[in-house]
Amino acid sequence: QKEVEQDPGPLSVPEGAIVSLNCTYSNSAFQYFMWYRQYSRKGPELLMYTYSSGNKEDGRFTAQVDKSSKYISLFIRDSQPSDSATYLCAMSALGRPGANNLFFGTGTRLTVIP
Amino acid sequence: DTAVSQTPKYLVTQMGNDKSIKCEQNLGHDTMYWYKQDSKKFLKIMFSYNNKELIINETVPNRFSPKSPDKAHLNLHINSLELGDSAVYFCASSQSRGSGANVLTFGAGSRLTVL
Numbered sequence: 001q002k003e004v005e006q007d008p009g010p011l012s013v014p015e016g017a018i019v020s021l022n023c024t025y026s027n028s029a030f031q032y033f034m035w036y037r038q039y040s041r042k043g044p045e046l047l048m049y050t051y052s053s054g055n056k057e058d059g060r061f062t063a064q065v066d067k068s069s070k071y072i073s074l075f076i077r078d079s080q081p082s083d084s085a086t087y088l089c090a091m092s093a094l095g096r097p098g099a100n101n102l103f104f105g106t107g108t109r110l111t112v113i114p
Numbered sequence: 115d116t117a118v119s120q121t122p123k124y125l126v127t128q129m130g131n132d133k134s135i136k137c138e139q140n141l142g143h144d145t146m147y148w149y150k151q152d153s154k155k156f157l158k159i160m161f162s163y164n165n166k167e168l169i170i171n172e173t174v175p176n177r178f179s180p181k182s183p184d185k186a187h188l189n190l191h192i193n194s195l196e197l198g199d200s201a202v203y204f205c206a207s208s209q210s211r212g213s214g215a216n217v218l219t220f221g222a223g224s225r226l227t228v229l
Contacts, residue, residue, distance in 0.1 A: 008154070032216065043118075043204055043220030044157070086155055092216045101170055102216045104157040 003027055006089055006105025015114050019076040023089035023105045026070065030091040030103075033065050035074045038086045038107065047087070048074065079112045086110070117141050118221035120205045126227045127195060134191045135224045137205030145169075146188035147218065148180060149204040157204070163188055164210060192226075200228045 006023045013019055021035075031052055036044035048063040050056045050072075056063045062075040072091070076083055086107040118139045127133055139146065147170075148160040162170035163182040177193040188205060202225050206218040 034217070036220075038155075041223075043206075043222045044218075045220065046217055049217060088155075088157065101159055101162075102218060107155040107157075109155075 003103040004089060004091060004105045007108055008106050010109040010111060012111045012113060013079055015079060015081060015112055017079050017112070019074075019079050019083070019110060019112075021074040021076075021087050021089075021108050021110070023072050023091075024070055025072075025091060025103075027091075027093065027103075028067075028070070029093035031094055032092045033063070033072050034090045034102075035061075035063055036088045036090055036104075038088060040085075044088055079110075081112045081114050084111045116221075118205055118207055118219050120203075120221040120224045122224060123222065124225050124227075126229065128229055129195055129197060131195050132191070132193045133195060133226070134189055135203055135205075135226075136187070136189045137221060138187050139205075139207040139219070140186065141207055141209070141219060143207035143209045143219070144185055145208045145210050146182065146185075147206040147208075148188065148190050149206060149220075151202045151204060151223070153201070161188075161190075195226075195228045197228050200226055202226070 004025045033050045035048040037047045038044040053067045060077045064073040086109045088107040089105040092102045120137045145164045147162045151157045161180045166182045179191045182188045202223045205221040208218045
């Protein structure tokens with residue numbers, strides 16, 4: 001079983017839709033949860049970062065972490081064609097510098113149709 | 115002004131050759147990484163260096179050898195290239211924090227194709 005599971009999609013939605021992206025994980029030591037966005041032929045870029053359980057909102061994006069269920073989500077409101085990308089969840093445990101390995105999901109490919 | 119830059123961006127080579135990918139970051143970060151992304155977009159860590167010290171060395175063939183001449187550079191040399199080495203290799207950097215959180219800044223990737 002992989003450390004992090006993520007539905008690879010692809011996911012296609014009309015412009016303006018609410019998008020829900022999810023990941024589950026097995027390692028209860030994970031405390032730091034991130035979402036990266038990767039455009040085609042580009043490197044991943046950090047979108048959202050949360051520590052432990054709870055919600056975090058940034059503009060149209062909301063990240064949720066439920067540690068009891070080992071489940072994290074990213075919601076995108078009023079989705080735009082520019083949101084079309086691959087979204088990767090990532091998480092890590094506490095550790096010494098450079099040793100707290102970041103585990104990635106396989107990514108969900110999202111297409112927002114104008 | 116690119117934060118994490120990798121060269122070359124594309125690399126096409128024959129099986130058995132030796133090749134290197136270079137990475138430089140100008141963010142002042144103390145930790146650098148190499149990740150491999152396969153055709154299914156799965157990102158897997160290969161190595162990490164903190165202040166030039168090798169910290170993470172995942173199960174990677176000995177043909178892969180990282181070198182960090184200073185905190186701002188992390189190069190990857192690959193000997194005797196095999197077909198299965200074809201992938202996109204990402205360099206990344208981060209600044210270690212007391213909290214241990216890893217917020218990585220990635221380069222644009224180096225797409226390696228072995229024929």
